[in-house]
Amino acid sequence: MKKSLVVLATEQDEAFCDKYFEGIGPSGEMLLEYSVYDAIEAGFDQIVFITTSDIQKIIKPPIKNRFGRLINMRWLGTEPPIFNLRKGIPNEKFTNNAYALWKAKKHLNTPFLVINARYFYGKSIYRQAIKLLNQYDNDFAILNFPLGKTLSPYGCVDRTICILEKGSDRLKKIVKLEKIRKVNGIINHAEIKNLALSEQMLATTDIFCLNQHFFKAYEKMDNPRLGGVRPTDKKITIPFMLNHLVENNEAKAKALHVNSNWFSIRYKPERTLAKDKIKNLIAKNLYSTLA
Numbered sequence: 001m002k003k004s005l006v007v008l009a010t011e012q013d014e015a016f017c018d019k020y021f022e023g024i025g026p027s028g029e030m031l032l033e034y035s036v037y038d039a040i041e042a043g044f045d046q047i048v049f050i051t052t053s054d055i056q057k058i059i060k061p062p063i064k065n066r067f068g069r070l071i072n073m074r075w076l077g078t079e080p081p082i083f084n085l086r087k088g089i090p091n092e093k094f095t096n097n098a099y100a101l102w103k104a105k106k107h108l109n110t111p112f113l114v115i116n117a118r119y120f121y122g123k124s125i126y127r128q129a130i131k132l133l134n135q136y137d138n139d140f141a142i143l144n145f146p147l148g149k150t151l152s153p154y155g156c157v158d159r160t161i162c163i164l165e166k167g168s169d170r171l172k173k174i175v176k177l178e179k180i181r182k183v184n185g186i187i188n189h190a191e192i193k194n195l196a197l198s199e200q201m202l203a204t205t206d207i208f209c210l211n212q213h214f215f216k217a218y219e220k221m222d223n224p225r226l227g228g229v230r231p232t233d234k235k236i237t238i239p240f241m242l243n244h245l246v247e248n249n250e251a252k253a254k255a256l257h258v259n260s261n262w263f264s265i266r267y268k269p270e271r272t273l274a275k276d277k278i279k280n281l282i283a284k285n286l287y288s289t290l291a
Helices: 014-020 031-042 053-067 082-086 091-095 097-102 123-135 212-221 238-247 269-283
Strands: 004-009 046-051 072-077 112-116 140-146 157-164 171-183 186-188 202-204 208-210 253-257
Touching (some): 004 031, 004 053, 031 053, 046 053, 097 212, 097 238, 123 208, 171 253, 212 238
Parallel strands (some): 004 046, 140 253
Antiparallel strands (some): 140 202
């Protein structure tokens, strides 16, 4: 069975490109290139990149140069074609990651893993995902890190929290929280006042094991004539979809803990930290120069 990885880089933000796609490896490798390397090593057969045109101009040349002979790649854009705008399809829809993923469905005929281009996830997450993709034909899975591992000492972050059924790894609810920050040992956030956060709570940083049922669910959700629903900001995201499906007993999902390295470059000082972490991983012989 073909095992596909989907890489989402759909943010239309110049700062996004500057922060996340600068070289941090010894030969100028981006964080994303280590994800590609780990996915190939774990046994993925295909990578589908869904990006804005600006991001694709930055990441495609080095990734294609380093890995093009090792794995099948497909590059899809997110910008709306002229004919779609003439039909009255709003431009905001094309920054919707669920819609962007749906556009790739013809390339995804078997269960697949979705990641966000901005994060370093570590090797073990791809090996675990390969096992999950072989097991789950109908159910979904969300891979999570402890919330404390995903916080930044330099500022606030937004995170999606997974709440489980009691005594189970079954997903009960997904809660999107904004402006989370740890101050004086206490994790604060700007959303639900009665929701206390702990460092061990499960937080997903956009890593999902999905399948073809996802596309059918999206088509129903995006069509008012089929009983579709919309979030208040009119963007159907992957977490919004999964939460809706689980709460309405239309799908089952597991929220699983992952023991793996994770880091990102949300704030400028974290770029130096990321460089040091990559150096340490190379010193442990987990990576060599990717060039």
